[in-house]
Amino acid sequence: MKFFVDTAEIKDIKELYDTGLLDGVTTNPSLIAKSGRDFKEVVKEICATVPGPVSAEVASLEYDGMIAEGEVLAKLADNVVVKLPLTLNGLKATKTFKERGVKTNVTLCFSANQALLAAKAGATYISPFLGRLDDINLDGVELIENIRQIYDNYQFETQILAASIRSPNHVTQVALAGADVATIPPDVIRKLANHPLTNAGIEGFLKDWKATGQSIL
Ligand code: E4P
16 A cells, blocks of 8 residues: 655655655645645645655636646646546546546545546546544445445556545554555654554663673674
């Protein structure tokens, strides 16, 4: 499973990219607003930092506007993926971008039928929002399992990008469900490496090592 980070904060992106664990980045209008920076500038900077796919979302709800905005975003860097909402206009724009060779991420997916439509439209990625379904007591993991089965039934090439991930447990669950990618907030990525028994083990080993009085170098 590939790891994308879900943020527009360059500091976090650089730190995580340096670990060698990061395959790409997703942003959305709320994350851009939170960064307080110019949208196009921040997308260019992210794309120069991470060579993998970087999702940048259109703001228009009309087909013509989506195409015009998506073309501008796609020209910012070779690794831009145009993010489009899961509406009929968004799906129509997805198909147009597929024909033009522009990669797309269809976002705000909350049902298997929506994911089926996105695959038929030729989306590069479909983003089912796990946490927001869990927030209303629906099963986000089950949605990813269903999409996996549907895509496998018909050999769709659209990649399942598990989004709205809120915890390390979500990451395990979407990996088990067969998501191709998980886009994860920076703090959750950091938490994935933590285990209290790892920390306790390191502490014990270091204490015993110091008692030997030896040095490796
Ligand atoms: C995905 O592309 C979205 O940016 C993101 O995962 C949304 O997460 P949220 O539901 O925590 O806002």
